[in-house]
């Protein structure tokens with residue numbers, strides 16, 4: 001109850017906005033549930049391109065606003081900095097929700113992964129300058145380790161709050177230039193299980209490229225699809241029973257895989273990988289046995305990277321990408337994995 005009072009008071013003292021306050025800039029994205037623009041405040045055109053981001057969302061925007069409000073209070077650093085959300089009562093028949101965030105930066109992890117320079121492009125962003133060091137597997141591994149750690153850290157924040165994202169993929173991870181860290185965006189498919197906000201619109205399809213094999217995170221125990229947030233008491237026991245957070249861990253494992261193997265970074269190759277893995281009953285070790293003997297130089301290099309330090313990276317990867325949710329590590333447990341024992345990128349650069 002206190003939480004709701006606090007939320008209400010906090011909201012009272014925050015600036016409120018309406019449609020006319022914003023000047024639309026460049027379109028950043030368009031999905032089936034909304035359009036995203038870069039915007040600026042009409043009375044305060046601070047930067048030419050705008051230092052805010054606007055998503056005009058359909059009816060599911062109500063849930064996305066709810067999630068963002070909750071994240072802002074409970075685990076602010078995990079996600080893009082949310083400013084405000086409101087229902088825009090236009091003449092249109094369908095409701096339109098406007099969501100405003102601070103503009104975090106130009107690059108998503110998907111953009112960065114597509115560059116031939118990955119992961120060195122990320123190193124430059126993380127450290128704020130180009131490192132004049134010899135390139136090699138060790139260095140690449142340290143950069144990838146830093147990215148995965150930041151991702152797991154953000155996820156741990158969400159999961160500890162009771163939120164499962166359900167659409168973790170490189171396109172939904174933004175590099176925040178201000179804090180020089182990766183943050184999660186797009187809570188449009190997220191579900192908050194501790195207070196029972198769990199909407200799974202029937203037409204909503206989880207992104208098949210990054211989705212774990214289990215289709216329904218809370219299967220039959222939870223009510224389906226309220227059209228607006230409805231709070232019902234849901235026991236944390238159900239969370240323990242279903243471990244819905246492990247869905248995000250599987251997706252994060254696939255991102256780890258794509259970072260290690262350049263040849264798995266395109267959509268088609270990832271889809272093909274998913275097919276191969278399914279044929280191996282989602283057993284990565286079995287998959288490795290089938291592909292390694294006839295693997296390309298790129299694939300071999302990926303295995304070499306994961307095999308560094310006694311194969312600790314491979315061990316972590318195989319603890320994330322597993323068929324049974326129960327057998328996957330939680331975000332918190334993954335952060336304690338020995339893969340992260342070795343100094344990361346930032347620690348090393350400070351020592352130099």
Ligand code: ADP
Pocket residue numbers: 028029030031032033034035036053055080081101102103104105106108171172174185186187188
């Ligand atoms: P969609 O539902 O279209 O996937 P997203 O919330 O993922 O909506 O946003 C679409 C794109 O807009 C992202 O991939 C990213 O490029 C950009 N974007 C979203 N939020 C921000 C932000 N806070 N700062 C910078 N860019 C953002």
Ligand code: MG
Pocket residue numbers: 031171172186
């Ligand atoms: Mg998205």
